[in-house]
Amino acid sequence: MGTGNQSQAIRQARIVAYDFERALRGEPEVAVNRAQIVSLAVVAPAIAMVPHDTPSLQGPPEKTLRDLLDMFLSDPSKARSEKTRMVYENAIAVAGELIGLDTPLCSVDREGCRRLLDMLRWLPSIPTKRFPKLTAVQASEMAKAKKLNSTLSHASIHGDMNRLSAMMNFAVNEGYIDRNPARGLRVADPIHRRDRRLPFTSDQLQVIFNAPLYRGCVDDESGYADVGAARPRRARFWAPLIALYGDMRLNEILQLDLADIRQVDGADCFLISSRSVSGTNDKRVKTTNSERYVPIHPRLVEIGFMDFAEGRRAGSGTKLFPDLQISTMGYYSEAFSKRFRRFVAKSGAAQAKTCFHSFRHNFRDGLREARGIDHDVALTLGGWASGTGKESAETAEAYGRGFRVATLSEALKQIEYPNLDLSHLCAGR
Secondary structure, three states, rough: OOOOOOOHHHHHHHHHHHHHHHOOOOOOOOOOOOOHHHHHOOOOOOOOOOOOOOOOOOOOOOOOOHHHHHHHHOOOOOOOOOHHHHHHHHHHHHHHHOOOOOEEHHOOOHHHHHHHHHHHHOOOOEEEEEHOOHHHHHHHHHHHHOOOOEOOOOHHHHHHHHHHHHHHHHHHHHHHOOOOOOOOOOOOOOHHHHHHHOOOOOOHHHHHOOOHHHOOOOOOOOOOOEEOEEOOOOHHHHHHHHHHHOOOOHHHHHHEEEEHHEEEEEEEEEEEEEOOOEEEEEOOOOOOOHEEEOOOOOHHHHOOOHHHHHOOOOOOOOOOOOOOOOOOOOHHHHHHHHHHHHHHHOOOOHHHOOOOOOHHHHHHHHHOOOOOOOOOHHHHHHOOOOOHHHHOOOHHOOOOOOHHHHHHHHHOOOOOOOOOOOHHHHOOO
């Protein structure tokens, strides 16, 4: 019947059968495709002739890739952030250049998905900057011909293919297609997972925390790298320290409310949550495991964090760091991460494979060096999932209420960095 989709074939067969019956009755202006009648006799002999009084035989129009994106993002069973919507839209826009946004879903096959994977493998990391006048397909072909090295990372390729596959799974579940043509398509990662990002070395940490921002600078805006008399203590000062001693993600730190600094089980701690006492909706967490209490390390108390928090409570507003602006995607971390990269570069601490997230790697190594810390306690402190897989992790989390904050606090106190001297931050504060 000229289609590889069973449902479409059945609908087409019924239309042909109906036209054939009308032609036998001698109805005028009925065009009969004899090739299709032969196909009908071969592939659909069990389909009954449709009565002439059937009001409508034309099925609903085929769903396209464009339709799928709209339906997927409008699914009421899922809550998606603006950033998530944007990455899906970008992924399908690139796929649409090769496959066609108006291509029926039943026509998207395995071969087309493999061509998309190959195109992504050669696509420059910022194609509009490298080849501003070329489409994504043309930019990929140009990069392949020139054998460029600055192509999309494995994570970006894997992410785009995963998003297409997730949407195709949705289409299968909704009955629009029979199988997912993008399932399992991926490329091997040439870089071992542990080597993608590295912890800061002891020398890097010492350089970072001896920069003018921590010794005395002009200000913590444009003058953060210039030696001066000011000792500002705002987000730029505290975020790296909290990450190093609290194993918190950047956005988890920057979005903190004053109400998230609280005492539980006799221990001062951070509450990492997507909910706010004030009723605002500006906080995000990566996963359900990310919602947790993180005790405040004694080193942060020595440097003066609790005094800083009390000073903020005496002022106005609800945020711990009111000087920060949230991005249009709903994250405080986007602009700050760029500022931090500039700070590290100007301080002379920049090295390959290190970034703000490296603090979490430092903390993880600190957990390994400490003695007697339970594995699940370590996972809880960092907001990592426990268990060997998603299902086992979710099952385990469904039982009990987790570790007491006092237990977590005792474990956290063991995290130290013996080669890092921060005495200058404690003196005379």
